[in-house]
Amino acid sequence: MLEILSKCPVCTHNYFSPFLVCEDYTVSKEKFQIVSCKNCGFKFTNPRPASADIARYYHSDSYISHSNTKKGILAQVYQKVRKISLQSKLKHIQKESQLQKGKILDYGCGTGDFLKICQDNDWEINGIEPEKIAREQAESLLNTKIDENIFENQFENKQFDVITLWHVLEHIHLLDETLTMLQKLLSPNGVILIAVPNCASADAQKWKEYWAAYDLPRHLYHFTPQTLPLLLEKYHIKIDKYIAMPYDSYYISLLSRKYKTGKLNFLNGFFDGFQSNQWAKKNSLNFSSVLYICSKKQ
Numbered sequence: 001m002l003e004i005l006s007k008c009p010v011c012t013h014n015y016f017s018p019f020l021v022c023e024d025y026t027v028s029k030e031k032f033q034i035v036s037c038k039n040c041g042f043k044f045t046n047p048r049p050a051s052a053d054i055a056r057y058y059h060s061d062s063y064i065s066h067s068n069t070k071k072g073i074l075a076q077v078y079q080k081v082r083k084i085s086l087q088s089k090l091k092h093i094q095k096e097s098q099l100q101k102g103k104i105l106d107y108g109c110g111t112g113d114f115l116k117i118c119q120d121n122d123w124e125i126n127g128i129e130p131e132k133i134a135r136e137q138a139e140s141l142l143n144t145k146i147d148e149n150i151f152e153n154q155f156e157n158k159q160f161d162v163i164t165l166w167h168v169l170e171h172i173h174l175l176d177e178t179l180t181m182l183q184k185l186l187s188p189n190g191v192i193l194i195a196v197p198n199c200a201s202a203d204a205q206k207w208k209e210y211w212a213a214y215d216l217p218r219h220l221y222h223f224t225p226q227t228l229p230l231l232l233e234k235y236h237i238k239i240d241k242y243i244a245m246p247y248d249s250y251y252i253s254l255l256s257r258k259y260k261t262g263k264l265n266f267l268n269g270f271f272d273g274f275q276s277n278q279w280a281k282k283n284s285l286n287f288s289s290v291l292y293i294c295s296k297k298q
Ligand SMILES: [Zn+2]
Pocket: 008, 009, 010, 011, 012, 013, 037, 038, 039, 040, 041, 042
């Protein structure tokens, strides 16, 4: 079942223009539309699968973000890059929170690999993961309970030094309710790290409807360095810093070329990723994926 949004999730304006129609290349092969709010420019998938119906769009072996399957070269490359990027994520949270260890909540923790690195480095960890199989894997890896959602949780009056959403915010149906909760769970001096694709990047413009980071209909929102601050402002959260996520560009480029040409080509994919990062070096807001370092407005 599809649901239609009648109001912009950022500014509640109700006039949108069509932006792009893209295929779901990984699972359903269905087509979905992205619209652009005429008032604030925010881009979102509309109509979109209702929350109760979204699970079937994740059911594919080729949707590997949430699984540890080692099948296929692409999956192997992905796993390698993921290992390197896990280390860099730990460095980011330590640097941005100015803590060597503290309390962390990873929202959308998947199979728990990032939390595992945090745990090994003496962080007190909590995770949330709606997808059952991933959640159970995380629980056995971390030997701790992982919550299914943010509304029924075991946090009581807990507040976190660091909250992370690694390529997760774009998947959340209850965006308003979730951001309200996350704001409450952040300690006054805490930091939120939000990594999302940037649909204003040179990369997105190059690949258009083939750009893998649109990932319809799993990605419900398509943020830019211009629109994310507008959304966060509503929850009294400000963006302090923008950091490039260069590892992500390689994977996204590889997939984009595959969608466009029907073939997987590692050499071209590597070149595309490299080119994407070179463009972005001229302007960090041009990166294909951006990590936003955010904090509460004092
Ligand atoms: Zn709007």
